[in-house]
Amino acid sequence: MDHRARDDARDDARAMSGAYDEVDLEDMEWRDDLKAYTYQCPCGDFFQITLEELRAGEDVAHCPSCSLVLLVIYDPEDLPALDEDGASA
Numbered sequence: 001m002d003h004r005a006r007d008d009a010r011d012d013a014r015a016m017s018g019a020y021d022e023v024d025l026e027d028m029e030w031r032d033d034l035k036a037y038t039y040q041c042p043c044g045d046f047f048q049i050t051l052e053e054l055r056a057g058e059d060v061a062h063c064p065s066c067s068l069v070l071l072v073i074y075d076p077e078d079l080p081a082l083d084e085d086g087a088s089a
């Protein structure tokens with residue numbers, strides 16, 4: 001985790017894992033208007049993953065403007081409770 005992501009290294013990482021990067025959920029920004037956690041994508045848009053997706057066990061945030069994905073590291077027990085829609089589980 002100590003190597004800086006040059007373009008070449010980024011391509012290698014994408015080839016290996018299929019994901020642009022990994023980021024801790026705590027480092028993502030909650031956007032109340034989107035109801036989603038966001039993270040800056042190199043294309044200028046933002047990776048997005050909703051709380052519902054996280055609670056469903058999803059850990060891949062998608063960018064709506066390109067094909068990159070972001071692997072989200074989180075502890076399911078740390079997720080805030082959904083206070084709308086109710087719990088489906």
Ligand SMILES: [Zn+2]
Nearest residue numbers: 041043063066
């Ligand atoms: Zn993007």
